[in-house]
Amino acid sequence: MSFIASAFKALCLSLLFVVAASRLTMRPKVFNVRRHGSKPDGKTDNANAFTSVWKRACTRISGSSKIYVPKGTFYLGGVEFVGPCKNPIEFVIDGTLLAPANPRDIKLDTWINFRYINNLSISGSGTLDGQGKHSWPLNDCHKNTNCPKLAMTMGFAFVNNSRIKDITSLNSKMGHFNFFSVHHFNITGITITAPGDSPNTDGIKMGSCSNIHISNTHIGTGDDCIAILSGTTNLDISNVECGPGHGISVGSLGKNKDEKDVKDLTVRDTVFNGTSDGIRIKTWESSASKILVSNFVYENIQMIDVGKPINIDQKYCPHPPCEHEQKGESHVQIQDIKLKNIYGTSKNKVAVNLQCSKSFPCKNVELIDINLKHNGLEDGPSTAVCENINGSIRGKMVPQHCLD
Incomplete structure (x- = not known):
C-alpha cells in the first residue's frame, strides 16, 4: 500500500513539474531595449538599436517575443519594423519615444512603421512624441510645391490580427496613426493629442482596411x-x-x-x-x-x-478654386x-x-x-x-x- 502511495506521489510531482515547465516555455522572451544598446538620454538616435532588437525578436523560432521599452526618453529617427515574423510579437512601451524636431531628419513617410506582420500587440503607458510644433508652419503644400514631406507618427501596412492599447500619441507632424490594408485590428484606450489649429494632424486614418474596432479612445487634434x-x-x-x-x-x-x-x-x-x-x-x-x-x-x-x-x-x-468645379x-x-x-x-x-x-x-x-x-x-x-x-x-x- 505504501508503495502505491509513493508511486502516486511521484506521479503527481512529475505532473506538476511538467505543468511548471510548460508555463515557463509559454512565457515570452523579453528583449529590453536598454540591454541591447539603447540610451534613454533624449538625444542618441536609437533607430539602429531598436531595429536590431526587432530582428532578434521577429526571427525567434520558439515561443512569443516581447520587446520592452522602459521609462525614459528614447530619441528615434525614422524606423521600420518589417515582418513576417516567426512568432507573435508584443511591443510594450512605458517610456517616451521622441521624434526629431526637424522634419527633414525623418527620411520616411512614417516615423515608426510596422509592415507585413501578423499577431502584433502594442501597449503600455508610454508616449509617442512627434515634436510637431516646428513642422506645422511648413504644412502648406496646397499653395507651396516645395513644401517638405512631413511624416505620420505611426503606421501599419499589411498588418493583421493585431491590436494597440493605452498608448498616447502627442503632437504628430502630420497624422498620428495611419492604417493601410490592415484587417482584424483592435484599437482601445489610446489618447491622441495635438492643438486644434495644427494642420493635417488626423488622429486615426485608414484606407483599404476591414474589421477594425476602435473603442474607449480620446482624440483631440487639428483635423x-x-x-x-x-x-x-x-x-x-x-x-x-x-x-x-x-x-x-x-x-x-x-x-x-x-x-x-x-x-x-x-x-x-x-x-x-x-x-x-x-x-x-x-x-x-x-x-x-x-x-x-x-x-x-x-x-x-x-x-x-x-x-x-x-x-x-x-x-x-477645401481650397477653391477647385479643378472639379463646373x-x-x-x-x-x-x-x-x-x-x-x-x-x-x-x-x-x-x-x-x-x-x-x-x-x-x-x-x-x-x-x-x-x-x-x-x-x-x-x-x-x-x-x-x-x-x-x-x-x-x-x-x-x-x-x-x-x-x-
Missing part, C-alpha cells in the same frame, strides 16, 4: 479625429471622445480613379465636443470613380457646440444611412446638412430621434438643409426635417 478612406469595410467605433478636431469623416471620396466602396460602418456612444463637424461624409464633385457608400449606422451621439453636427457634403472643395456632380452613391438618437447643440443654425449629388441622389437615409438645438451667435432655432435625398423620419425631430 479629422478619424478619417475613413476608400476600400474600408466593417468598421466599429464606440465610446470615443472627439474634440477638438473635424469629427469622424468618411472621405473625401471620389477624387481618384480606382477607389473602392466604403460600407458597414457603425459609430455609437460617442461624444463630439467643440469640433468643426461631427458626423461627416464628403465627396468631390465630378468624381473620377463611381463607388458606393452604404450601410452606415450612427447611434447615441452627443454633440457639444459642434459647428456642423450632421454633414453630408457632396460638393467638397465639371458636374459627384458620382459617389450614398445609401442606407441610419442616424438615431443624435442630440446636443450646434454652433451653426444649419445643424443638419444633407447636400447630396444631383446625378446620384442619396437613398434610404433614416433620421430617428434627432434633437440638435442652435447654440451659436445667430438668432433663431436650428435648421436643416436637404438636396437630392430620399429618406424617412421617426420620433422627435429638431430641427424640423426637410425630407420629402
